[in-house]
Amino acid sequence: MRRLGFIRGVAAVAVAAVLLLPGSSFAQQTSGGSTPAFRAPTDQELTETKSGGVNWITYGGALSNQRYSTLDQINTSNVSTLRGAWLTRLGSARGSKYIFEADPLVIDGVMYIPTGNDDIFALDGKTGRKLWEYNSDIPQTNDLICCGWDNRGVASGMGMIFTGQLDGSFVALDQTTGKVMWRTQLEDYHDGYSITGATRYYDGMVFTGMSGGENGIRGRVYGLDAKTGNEVWRFYTIPGPGDIGGDTWPAPTNPDPVLAQAYTHGGGTVWQAPAIDPELGMMYFSTGNAGPDYLGQVRPGDNLFTASIVALDYKTGQYKWHFQEVHHDIWDYDAPSPVVLFDQTYNGQVRKGLSEPGKTGWVYYLDRTNGQPLIGINEVPVSQEPRMATAATQPIPNGDKFVKDCSTDPIPGFPVLGCMFDAFYDVPVVMPSSASNFSPSSFDPQTGFTYVMGGETLTGRAMKPEQFVLGKRYTGGAAVTPLDTPILNTITAMDSRTNKIAWQHELPGDRSYGVVSTAGGVLFKGQVDGNLVAYDAKTGDELWKFQTGWGISAPPMTYSIDGVQYVAVASGGNRGGNSTTDGDAVWAFSLGGTIDQVAAPPPVQTKTALSGPVVKIGQPVGRVDTQGQDKLFEGTIDTVDYAFTPTRVSIPAGTTLTWSNSGSVIHTATATNGNWDTGDITPGSSADVTFNTPGTYSYNCNPHPWMLGQIVVT
Numbered sequence: 102m103r104r105l106g107f108i109r110g111v112a113a114v115a116v117a118a119v120l121l122l123p124g125s126s127f128a129q130q131t132s133g134g135s136t137p138a139f140r141a142p143t144d145q146e147l148t149e150t151k152s153g154g155v156n157w158i159t160y161g162g163a164l165s166n167q168r169y170s171t172l173d174q175i176n177t178s179n180v181s182t183l184r185g186a187w188l189t190r191l192g193s194a195r196g197s198k199y200i201f202e203a204d205p206l207v208i209d210g211v212m213y214i215p216t217g218n219d220d221i222f223a224l225d226g227k228t229g230r231k232l233w234e235y236n237s238d239i240p241q242t243n244d245l246i247c248c249g250w251d252n253r254g255v256a257s258g259m260g261m262i263f264t265g266q267l268d269g270s271f272v273a274l275d276q277t278t279g280k281v282m283w284r285t286q287l288e289d290y291h292d293g294y295s296i297t298g299a300t301r302y303y304d305g306m307v308f309t310g311m312s313g314g315e316n317g318i319r320g321r322v323y324g325l326d327a328k329t330g331n332e333v334w335r336f337y338t339i340p341g342p343g344d345i346g347g348d349t350w351p352a353p354t355n356p357d358p359v360l361a362q363a364y365t366h367g368g369g370t371v372w373q374a375p376a377i378d379p380e381l382g383m384m385y386f387s388t389g390n391a392g393p394d395y396l397g398q399v400r401p402g403d404n405l406f407t408a409s410i411v412a413l414d415y416k417t418g419q420y421k422w423h424f425q426e427v428h429h430d431i432w433d434y435d436a437p438s439p440v441v442l443f444d445q446t447y448n449g450q451v452r453k454g455l456s457e458p459g460k461t462g463w464v465y466y467l468d469r470t471n472g473q474p475l476i477g478i479n480e481v482p483v484s485q486e487p488r489m490a491t492a493a494t495q496p497i498p499n500g501d502k503f504v505k506d507c508s509t510d511p512i513p514g515f516p517v518l519g520c521m522f523d524a525f526y527d528v529p530v531v532m533p534s535s536a537s538n539f540s541p542s543s544f545d546p547q548t549g550f551t552y553v554m555g556g557e558t559l560t561g562r563a564m565k566p567e568q569f570v571l572g573k574r575y576t577g578g579a580a581v582t583p584l585d586t587p588i589l590n591t592i593t594a595m596d597s598r599t600n601k602i603a604w605q606h607e608l609p610g611d612r613s614y615g616v617v618s619t620a621g622g623v624l625f626k627g628q629v630d631g632n633l634v635a636y637d638a639k640t641g642d643e644l645w646k647f648q649t650g651w652g653i654s655a656p657p658m659t660y661s662i663d664g665v666q667y668v669a670v671a672s673g674g675n676r677g678g679n680s681t682t683d684g685d686a687v688w689a690f691s692l693g694g695t696i697d698q699v700a701a702p703p704p705v706q707t708k709t710a711l712s713g714p715v716v717k718i719g720q721p722v723g724r725v726d727t728q729g730q731d732k733l734f735e736g737t738i739d740t741v742d743y744a745f746t747p748t749r750v751s752i753p754a755g756t757t758l759t760w761s762n763s764g765s766v767i768h769t770a771t772a773t774n775g776n777w778d779t780g781d782i783t784p785g786s787s788a789d790v791t792f793n794t795p796g797t798y799s800y801n802c803n804p805h806p807w808m809l810g811q812i813v814v815t
């Protein structure tokens with residue numbers, strides 16, 4: 102359903118009813134009837150724009166990715182009166198597989214926003230009224246998308262709107278009509294490639310990376326001719342033999358064919374909008390984990406340029422410098438957040454800075470002319486596991502982390518607790534999961550603070566031998582979440598002068614996914630519980646909170662039309678334990694807004710629990726967004742090192758379940774209450790248990806108590 106009704110003169114009380122209608126829109130005022138200006142920013146405008154202002158012309162507000170706005174109509178003294186100006190339901194990407202992560206553009210009053218289905222909408226920024234719509238028609242059978250279907254943002258230039266798509270293609274639309282101008286298929290999604298990162302336009306070119314770091318792909322970034330879509334250059338984030346950094350991978354002459362080919366599956370994906378410094382002529386981006394994620398032994402070496410910041414000549418794609426945050430990553434520690442360019446004074450000297458919050462929980466502050474640390478980063482010896490070919494040292498920045506470094510409280514079933522860089526092999530070591538994610542940080546030149554979002558959950562990491570198969574997941578291990586452990590997150594102001602915490606809040610639930618700071622001294626942050634929150638940027642005091650009705654997994658942004666400042670955010674749910682088939686809302690707020698907050702979605706998860714769907718006989722064993730979709734559950738539970746798949750099943754009384762061990766060591770399925778037990782199941786063999794009494798049965802593996810399963814007998 103793609104209807105978009107525009108409702109005039111309806112009292113705010115009718116909003117609740119309108120909320121139920123996807124494809125509807127509610128505004129406090131009617132539009133003035135003026136013709137919208139579908140204008141693209143000029144290159145001069147992109148060059149000169151240092152932060153967001155009246156317009157938000159490119160991802161992050163400027164080529165710097167700063168997510169700072171010079172607007173100050175909404176400020177610390179009046180933000181408490183902020184209310185909804187309009188709310189639009191797009192009627193696109195409605196389903197639990199989608200996550201709404203977009204940072205919209207606003208140029209001369211027109212908003213451009215993509216949904217998780219790569220559908221793009223042009224909206225009137227004053228009313229939310231739909232002006233045009235592009236339907237991507239991407240294949241819905243793509244089962245290799247890692248972490249929800251999403252599109253983080255589009256770009257505008259030369260009268261066009263540009264976007265990468267989840268099917269590995271890239272399109273340019275007429276900015277006035279939304280009609281396709283050109284389309285180029287960069288990679289085949291069947292091979293595990295997709296585009297999720299926001300796209301950047303500058304100087305007649307468009308830039309995009311490729312996602313798919315869990316699928317054994319080789320990371321790459323493209324510079325395309327914006328007029329034609331033709332490839333101008335391509336940079337492999339995993340260098341080949343003879344390239345700079347190529348010697349950090351096993352040589353292709355290695356007698357072991359798996360090692361010889363390791364660099365062709367090395368990961369290093371790019372799922373963020375690059376930042377560009379027009380003066381230096383450089384483009385900067387952050388890269389993802391090394392692949393396969395946990396199987397360090399097949400790729401001895403530092404594995405450049407994974408988990409790194411890379412600088413290129415944006416015109417030619419030529420390598421300039423790199424900084425690696427994690428050597429020989431075996432933890433899935435991406436450098437996942439967009440890099441931010443800023444200027445700051447150190448020792449009396451103004452330096453050209455670059456920052457990026459990593460999955461390690463540190464912010465890396467670098468000199469963007471050469472990649473050297475601004476504050477100090479030391480190579481420190483770390484724990485070793487020769488079978489994983491661990492790196493001898495890891496770079497540890499001076500200053501504070503924005504999450505805890507270690508797991509310390511005892512957890513039943515998990516004998517080994519550890520810290521961020523601890524090595525592991527086949528027994529899971531429980532350690533912090535991942536601090537940052539794609540969550541775009543913000544640099545506020547007024548406070549000098551970098552605002553970062555951190556996740557604080559625990560995970561047990563272990564390797565398992567695995568072979569590469571084209572078009573299948575290839576992670577070589579598992580990250581097992583211990584049950585009943587807390588899910589916490591942090592919002593932190595890091596002082597860019599010292600890399601020390603200026604203020605911090607620790608909150609329950611999954612992390613937030615982006616902020617915007619403003620000259621009004623207000624920092625806006627969306628939360629997965631549906632609240633948009635305003636903080637005093639200087640002190641961290643909470644000033645305002647507004648329930649949008651769905652979880653927020655997108656960064657808020659701000660713009661101005663006819664002298665009125667608006668704050669806008671996409672609200673789409675499907676994070677933090679909430680799932681919805683309904684999340685397609687875009688909200689805009691203003692001081693004169695008249696729309697009240699709405700009912701909250703179900704509360705978010707604050708403790709880990711057995712997750713995933715309860716699978717019935719005949720249903721796919723995996724989630725809809727994984728490769729498990731192609732296998733149906735017929736009463737056999739695949740027992741591998743170290744998981745039961747499917748984890749949760751539902752069967753009628755009288756059913757016999759079979760546990761089939763396709764792993765390499767002995768496993769069992771043992772009832773938590775001791776009432777039933779398969780006994781030892783050796784590799785290659787299986788065991789049966791018949792369930793006659795309705796009820797819910799939890800079980801785990803005796804030798805590996807972190808392997809958990811659940812059976813619902815009806």
Ligand SMILES: [Cu+2]
Binds near residue numbers: 767804
């Ligand atoms: Cu086991």
